[in-house]
Amino acid sequence: MNTKVVLKLAVASLAASAFGAAIAAPLTVASYDMLNGNTGSYNYWDDTYSGTGAIGTNNAPLSGGKGDLTDGVVANNNWFVTEAPVGPGPYVGWTIDPTIHFHFGGLVNIQKVSFNFDDSNGAGGVSAPRSVQIAGTTYGVADPSGDAPFQFDVVGLNLNVADLQIAIQRANAWVFISEISFDGQRGGVLPEPGALSLLALGMIGLAFAKRR
Numbered sequence: 185m186n187t188k189v190v191l192k193l194a195v196a197s198l199a200a201s202a203f204g205a206a207i208a209a210p211l212t213v214a215s216y217d218m219l220n221g222n223t224g225s226y227n228y229w230d231d232t233y234s235g236t237g238a239i240g241t242n243n244a245p246l247s248g249g250k251g252d253l254t255d256g257v258v259a260n261n262n263w264f265v266t267e268a269p270v271g272p273g274p275y276v277g278w279t280i281d282p283t284i285h286f287h288f289g290g291l292v293n294i295q296k297v298s299f300n301f302d303d304s305n306g307a308g309g310v311s312a313p314r315s316v317q318i319a320g321t322t323y324g325v326a327d328p329s330g331d332a333p334f335q336f337d338v339v340g341l342n343l344n345v346a347d348l349q350i351a352i353q354r355a356n357a358w359v360f361i362s363e364i365s366f367d368g369q370r371g372g373v374l375p376e377p378g379a380l381s382l383l384a385l386g387m388i389g390l391a392f393a394k395r396r
């Protein structure tokens with residue numbers, strides 16, 4: 185392979201890497217494990233959970249399935265609207281600080297995690313949480329001044345994982361979540377800045393070699 189072709193391939197590879205970094209797309213969750221929600225005025229369980237565990241029991245261990253948190257349904261109203269009358273509702277609500285283990289069924293690069301929380305400004309003990317912890321790093325959640333459900337995004341993560349642990353720290357008696365979603369890239373690992381520098385150095389080297 186002559187120098188010119190190698191250089192062209194290197195440029196194409198660099199361009200593809202840079203492009204890849206820009207096209208984070210929704211990632212499908214294979215399954216998640218956690219403790220089920222709790223009962224208050226209504227039952228705030230993971231009603232659609234597909235895996236093992238008692239979906240009608242407070243804080244029962246659930247594993248190997250998916251449910252309310254990843255079904256694409258985002259609650260646009262407060263818990264006292266969408267969970268009444270008693271029956272399956274879109275939220276999972278806890279009186280514990282929940283820890284959720286997400287499994288992606290293979291390596292993914294995660295750029296963004298989005299949480300859909302309820303925030304009834306303390307009505308019924310439901311408030312925005314204090315913080316979320318993603319793979320051991322804590323991100324503070326600012327409580328919006330209003331009382332509408334809201335989305336909280338953590339961006340720029342660049343996590344290369346097959347499984348991810350997320351923990352939620354409450355600020356009040358309850359935390360309510362209707363959806364957790366992920367943006368990133370399946371399989372392909374986005375290059376580290378160091379790797380890009382090496383590639384750039386290689387290209388400079390090739391350019392010099394070509395001149396000689």
Ligand SMILES: [Ca+2]
Binds near residue numbers: 255258362
């Ligand atoms: Ca949902």
Ligand SMILES: [Ca+2]
Binds near residue numbers: 228230231273275
């Ligand atoms: Ca539910």
Ligand SMILES: [Ca+2]
Binds near residue numbers: 304305312327330331
């Ligand atoms: Ca608020």
